[in-house]
Amino acid sequence: MTAEAREWALPDDSETVRDALIAWYEADHREFPWRRTDDPYAILVSEVMSQQTQLGRVVEAWKEFLERWPTTADLAAADRAAVVGFWSDHSLGYNNRAKYLHEAAQQVETAYDGDVPESPAELQELMGVGPYTANAVASFAFNDGDAVVDTNVKRVLYRAFDVPDDDSAFETAARELMPDDRSRVWNNAIMELGGVACERTPRCDEAGCPWREWCTAYASGDFTAPDVPSQPSFEGSRRQFRGRVIATLREYEALELDTLGHRIRVDYAPDGEYGREWLHELLTDLESDGLVELDRNDDAFTVRLKQ
Structure with a gap:
């Protein structure tokens, strides 16, 4: 998709846009413990736990999980029933994620000599690790990932820059916006923007959104966004x-x-x-x-x- 062929465009002063977001994030952001480490195993655990689970619930579970199984070697040697039981006890969603995480740890030990692979392509070879999780781990652990595109990022791009509700368009926009060699801070920052400022009900001024001067939605007052299915209720599910x-x-x-x-x-x-x-x-x-x-x-x- 070329810039000439598409009907949307990012701001001409993209560097200023990038700097504004990074400065906003570095000045103040939610303090999740996995943001204070570059241990790829710890980050992988946080990403798997966070799938369709509120981050507030994940924090204590993540800490307890790593206290019990602090390395891939520890997890690989664990009894699978114990891992699945931990997952169930902490209401972390589908138990097959625990099974896959256990198998991924065994792969790391047997196929990668105990070192979590660094590239998104290699990370996807691990059991249960899809493109999004692989890219997130590569970004946050090794600062070597592509632009992350989740529902929060899509909402931001749709509102701010009129990026159409199309996966390829979102991926193109996210890739063009991300500064070179800064995937760790950038992906954290743009997801934070979608999580605390550009929520379904936006909090532009209250959260001090750094993109207000460029944002189409802020200028027009039209904060529609792609339909994002809400997480089904856990009770009775x-x-x-x-x-x-x-x-x-x-x-x-x-x-x-x-x-x-x-x-x-x-x-x-x-x-x-x-x-x-x-x-x-x-x-x-x-x-x-x-x-x-x-x-x-x-x-x-x-x-x-x-x-």
């Missing part, structure tokens, strides 16, 4: 009951289907809406993720954590 299954099975060697069902929800009824069919589907997903084992015997079976 499949994530919640997946976590309850794991937590319950940690207390018992094995449980029969109906016994497990009654222990994870008060409205469980074998033939009801939330009964055997519902629970079997939930357990099949957990089995596919390698988290539980089902010992089948005709229509009856028992469930246990996979070791």
Whole structure:
């Protein structure tokens, strides 16, 4: 996409725009502990934990996780059930993320001699690490990543510079804005802007947004933005009951289907809406993720954590 062929454009004084954002970020920003380290393992843990989880909840879990498994070697040698149990106990979302993080640590130990790879391409070879997470780790740990594009960044670019709601356009704009060799501070800064100033309900003046003089939305008062699906409620969700299954099975060697069902929800009824069919589907997903084992015997079976 060439500048001539597109209908949107970044400000001509891009250097001033960049300097304003970095100065704003460095003067004051939220103090998350993973922002004070360049340990790639610690940053990888923070990125995996932060997926669809409020950052405030992640802080204590992140600290406790690293106290228990401070290195990739420690995590690789850990019992997977313990890692999954930690994830469930701290309500960190889908438990397969814990499984993948455990497997990624084992890959680091066996394939990379204990050193987390540095490039986004190599990082994506790790289990459960997609393009966004790989780029974030490369940026924040090694200052060697591309421009990060998450929902916050998209909202900022859409409002400030009329970048259309198109992934390739967002990626182009983010890449052109990011200063060379400064991916660590830049990606932190632009995500911070979207997180504290350019939220769904913007706080431009209150947060002292450094881009107000260039921002199209601020000038027009039109703060529409790409539709961003809200995170589904955790209460009553499949994530919640997946976590309850794991937590319950940690207390018992094995449980029969109906016994497990009654222990994870008060409205469980074998033939009801939330009964055997519902629970079997939930357990099949957990089995596919390698988290539980089902010992089948005709229509009856028992469930246990996979070791």
